[in-house]
Amino acid sequence: MSDANLPALSKQVTELVLAGSLGHAEQAFAEAADQFGDYAVAEVLSSIPPQVTALHLAGFDGGKMSLATLLVPPKAWADSLAFFAATFPDDLIEDDPERLAEQLFAHIHGVVFSTEDEARRQELLQAASATDHGCTAFAVLFSMAPKEILEVAGEIISKGPYVSGLTSADNDIVPLAVALAQASEDGWDRALFELFPDFRHSADLADAEFSDDPDEEPKFLQRSTKELLYRLRKQVPSTRSAPKAASTRRSMGTGIFS
Structure with a gap:
């Protein structure tokens, strides 16, 4: 994934999550994975604010699987966990x-x-x-x-x-x-x-x-x-x-x- 694509995708995912459109954010991740590989999703999850990752992951607990759940880097998840209790x-x-x-x-x-x-x-x-x-x-x-x-x-x-x-x-x-x-x-x-x-x-x-x-x-x-x-x-x-x-x-x- 090129450096030019990363900020645009990070901004897109952040805006979708903050708007409550988790399904569309997942779709953006799926398209990035198809085009650039799983590493691209991990890169985005490392670059977006941890409170945004927390909001996203909170929508996919238990039986609902997501690309973000499968690919979130350990440190990005650990940082996002700090914001889970804010809700x-x-x-x-x-x-x-x-x-x-x-x-x-x-x-x-x-x-x-x-x-x-x-x-x-x-x-x-x-x-x-x-x-x-x-x-x-x-x-x-x-x-x-x-x-x-x-x-x-x-x-x-x-x-x-x-x-x-x-x-x-x-x-x-x-x-x-x-x-x-x-x-x-x-x-x-x-x-x-x-x-x-x-x-x-x-x-x-x-x-x-x-x-x-x-x-x-x-x-x-x-x-x-x-x-x-x-x-x-x-x-x-x-x-x-x-x-x-x-x-x-x-x-x-x-x-x-x-």
Whole structure:
């Protein structure tokens, strides 16, 4: 794709997405892919503002596949993920946080598992979890199945790279959690500590147990889905400034797969 075509296509896609014409934006991508190859679509997705990519990808969650979902470069997706929570209404965070968490799960799961390419999957997970907003987004998902996440944490401590992801409940979040832990040790740890801020080492989590009694007070601090959604909303960058891509947090890697 020539340098002359890229700005024109980027401008066209941006205008279509902002106008709500996602189908037409996809059509523009398809025509570019036919003419210049898949690389052209990836180039455009790297060049348009991340908030535009977020709006586009949000329209193709779950079962609705798109070229953008299949071809978005890992860093462009990680940057766009920062803006996903900008569309969350306050009343929905208050009244139905689980619905928003499921929407976020459909988005992240849809992008990460859009292809069978293991290397791409790892790159997507590494790029997203290298950001503060990415780790908070994963924690939002994990908050929907904290008991299973603790089981996975325990299994990772005991089995390392041979973790199977088998838990006492069949939950769609578990394969994503295992994939994250295998792709990025540090990202997995940081997402865990967003959900369970009392813990500073995942080995401590292996000894933590959940009561099956819903009325029993938890023995340790766990952030709620609602609290994590508000944290994610506060991390939405101002569109007047460049998105913050790199985390300033210290690494808390624990050598789980070494």
